Amino acid sequence: MNHKISVWKLYDAEDEGYKSMNAVRDQRKWHWLDYVLFLIRTIWITNIGYLIFIGTTGLNKWILLLWAISLYIIPHLFYRPGLIKFPKYVFAEVMLTGSAFIYLSIQYEISETYGFLFWPMLTVAYACQVKPLIWLGPFLYISIFFAGTLAGDLFADEGFFARFIDTTIFYGIGLCLGRMTIVNNANKTLIASIEEKNEDLEYYSKKIEELTIKEERNRVSQDLHDTVGHIFTSVITSLDALPFLYRADKIEAEKSIKEISDLARDGLHDVRKTIHQMSPMTHQTLIESVQELIVDFMKHTSTDIKLIVEGEATKVGERIKFAIIRCIQEGLTNAKKHGQATIINVTISFNQEELIVLIEDNGMGFSELHLGFGLRSMKDRISALAGTVEFYSKLNAGMRITCHIPTAKEVSLS
Numbered sequence: 001m002n003h004k005i006s007v008w009k010l011y012d013a014e015d016e017g018y019k020s021m022n023a024v025r026d027q028r029k030w031h032w033l034d035y036v037l038f039l040i041r042t043i044w045i046t047n048i049g050y051l052i053f054i055g056t057t058g059l060n061k062w063i064l065l066l067w068a069i070s071l072y073i074i075p076h077l078f079y080r081p082g083l084i085k086f087p088k089y090v091f092a093e094v095m096l097t098g099s100a101f102i103y104l105s106i107q108y109e110i111s112e113t114y115g116f117l118f119w120p121m122l123t124v125a126y127a128c129q130v131k132p133l134i135w136l137g138p139f140l141y142i143s144i145f146f147a148g149t150l151a152g153d154l155f156a157d158e159g160f161f162a163r164f165i166d167t168t169i170f171y172g173i174g175l176c177l178g179r180m181t182i183v184n185n186a187n188k189t190l191i192a193s194i195e196e197k198n199e200d201l202e203y204y205s206k207k208i209e210e211l212t213i214k215e216e217r218n219r220v221s222q223d224l225h226d227t228v229g230h231i232f233t234s235v236i237t238s239l240d241a242l243p244f245l246y247r248a249d250k251i252e253a254e255k256s257i258k259e260i261s262d263l264a265r266d267g268l269h270d271v272r273k274t275i276h277q278m279s280p281m282t283h284q285t286l287i288e289s290v291q292e293l294i295v296d297f298m299k300h301t302s303t304d305i306k307l308i309v310e311g312e313a314t315k316v317g318e319r320i321k322f323a324i325i326r327c328i329q330e331g332l333t334n335a336k337k338h339g340q341a342t343i344i345n346v347t348i349s350f351n352q353e354e355l356i357v358l359i360e361d362n363g364m365g366f367s368e369l370h371l372g373f374g375l376r377s378m379k380d381r382i383s384a385l386a387g388t389v390e391f392y393s394k395l396n397a398g399m400r401i402t403c404h405i406p407t408a409k410e411v412s413l414s
Contacts, residue, residue: 071096125174231267234300311350331359339363357403367395
């Protein structure tokens with residue numbers, strides 16, 4: 001039962017497609033060939049009218065003239081710019097022209113009557129380009145031709161086959177012209193569609209460029225914030241302790257000044273690397289980079305930091321390593337600067353499907369946590385790797401930051 005319903009739905013969809021296609025075709029503008037054929041048709045009917053006027057008399061003249069005017073005007077009621085009804089046009093053309101041809105064959109019984117069919121056959125063939133008209137057109141043509149021949153009893157005429165070939169040639173010319181028009185219209189539609197798609201592509205290209213620039217600005221701002229914040233936190237902490245150290249031990253104070261100067265130089269170098277979009281410490285593993293970061297932070301802030309590695313340390317991609325280093329850097333800076341922490345634990349857990357980074361401190365904590373620029377940047381970095389970040393803080397109970405990074409995603413993102 002469900003199968004039958006799906007089949008009927010398919011048929012309905014096809015019917016809707018044909019209806020929409022026919023609606024577009026029925027409302028198309030005239031091609032230049034349409035205008036040329038209309039002009040020639042006007043000349044043809046004018047010549048027919050002139051021959052009727054000078055070659056007939058009495059009531060018959062006016063009947064034929066009215067007939068000629070009708071077969072010129074009525075078919076084009078259904079074939080005009082912006083409204084084309086092919087079936088109705090072909091029906092009107094065949095009925096009016098065919099009946100006129102049969103009437104002339106009976107009335108005059110002259111072989112020249114065949115010339116009357118040449119142009120109507122061409123226009124009918126020109127219009128019969130879609131199913132079922134493309135198959136119905138030749139049948140109508142042959143029917144009219146032989147009906148007129150039977151009515152005029154002209155089978156015995158020695159030029160019968162020559163005239164049959166002539167009208168067939170005209171029908172073939174009309175068929176080819178119609179096909180040319182359809183192909184030309186299809187090309188125009190295709191070109192218009194391509195131009196529209198190109199405009200869409202240009203629009204999306206500009207949007208992507210804007211988003212890329214925005215993303216790059218955010219990345220640079222995050223890197224600068226993490227780097228500069230880390231450096232200045234270390235420098236400020238060291239400078240705050242310097243006067244006390246200087247009074248206690250001048251030699252140790254001079255040594256500390258030298259370390260602060262080196263830290264500032266290293267920070268400047270790190271900022272320059274960030275500006276030039278260089279990933280820090282690409283020659284080191286993740287654990288080595290984190291150890292170096294922790295040792296440097298402990299030396300300049302007098303903070304007790306413990307690094308714990310769980311599981312087998314595996315190699316991670318540069319994007320993951322860079323994000324983790326920046327997150328740990330921000331976590332340490334945030335713990336020291338805002339939480340006044342003295343002990344920080346950093347745990348890196350290597351699992352089969354994800355990498356977990358845990359940063360815990362014994363700082364003051366917060367009763368209500370508000371994410372500043374640094375923590376938001378941390379969240380954005382991890383989110384860009386399809387990971388998640390959890391922040392937990394309690395007043396006088398420190399803060400805990402947990403990062404979950406799926407390692408499988410790195411393969412597709414690298």
